[in-house]
Amino acid sequence: EADIYQTPRYLVIGTGKKITLECSQTMGHDKMYWYQQDPGMELHLIHYSYGVNSTEKGDLSSESTVSRIRTEHFPLTLESARPSHTSQYLCASSEFENSGRNEQFFGPGTRLTVL
Amino acid sequence: AQTVTQSQPEMSVQEAETVTLSCTYDTSESDYYLFWYKQPPSRQMILVIRQEAYKQQNATENRFSVNFQKAAKSFSLKISDSQLGDAAMYFCAYTGSSNTGKLIFGQGTTLQVKP
Numbered sequence: 161e162a163d164i165y166q167t168p169r170y171l172v173i174g175t176g177k178k179i180t181l182e183c184s185q186t187m188g189h190d191k192m193y194w195y196q197q198d199p200g201m202e203l204h205l206i207h208y209s210y211g212v213n214s215t216e217k218g219d220l221s222s223e224s225t226v227s228r229i230r231t232e233h234f235p236l237t238l239e240s241a242r243p244s245h246t247s248q249y250l251c252a253s254s255e256f257e258n259s260g261r262n263e264q265f266f267g268p269g270t271r272l273t274v275l
Numbered sequence: 276a277q278t279v280t281q282s283q284p285e286m287s288v289q290e291a292e293t294v295t296l297s298c299t300y301d302t303s304e305s306d307y308y309l310f311w312y313k314q315p316p317s318r319q320m321i322l323v324i325r326q327e328a329y330k331q332q333n334a335t336e337n338r339f340s341v342n343f344q345k346a347a348k349s350f351s352l353k354i355s356d357s358q359l360g361d362a363a364m365y366f367c368a369y370t371g372s373s374n375t376g377k378l379i380f381g382q383g384t385t386l387q388v389k390p
Contacts, residue, residue, distance in 0.1 A: 191376055201383070202380040203380045208376075219377070263310075264378060266321070
């Protein structure tokens with residue numbers, strides 16, 4: 161079944177640790193996105209990719225980095241986690257199309273808590 | 276810069292009744308798309324409905340319809356015959372020709388459905 165997956169779903173980690181949030185999709189979508197969402201608040205785009213070896217920073221500044229080595233995989237890495245990184249991280253994907261009309265499909269999210 | 280505003284943090288509706296969620300946006304672009312996404316508690320965000328700005332006809336999807344007022348830059352969502360499963364956070368989102376698929380989200384409206 162075509163879907164978008166995120167692991168882990170929940171992560172509690174100490175300050176200074178390096179973490180990688182995984183995102184994979186089986187729909188063959190070229191476009192992928194990472195959003196940051198504080199509880200009960202709006203989503204802010206932090207990274208996006210339009211294909212393999214393409215990554216761009218989003219509208220919200222983030223200390224995280226991303227990579228896109230394979231079409232289906234778009235991991236997000238924090239080299240040194242801090243309490244200010246505590247949030248929910250949502251991954252999404254969509255088919256490539258210039259106008260932007262295409263629906264974005266969202267993963268279940270990773271809820272990150274940094275102590 | 277484009278902005279999206281949802282002025283109703285919370286709304287409630289009786290089961291089987293109709294409710295309207297408000298959204299306003301600001302843009303100088305003439306070609307853009309507007310979306311309503313639904314985020315149920317602890318579940319994946321899904322697309323509810325989409326409106327192309329060049330279309331005068333309001334979009335409808337079963338019990339969901341929009342009132343798109345381009346001149347007023349207003350894009351409200353009407354849910355008819357509300358069901359318990361409609362309880363969720365609803366986000367209005369915008370993308371334009373300059374965004375190439377990147378979504379700008381409103382603050383969200385939490386909808387409670389009372390049995």
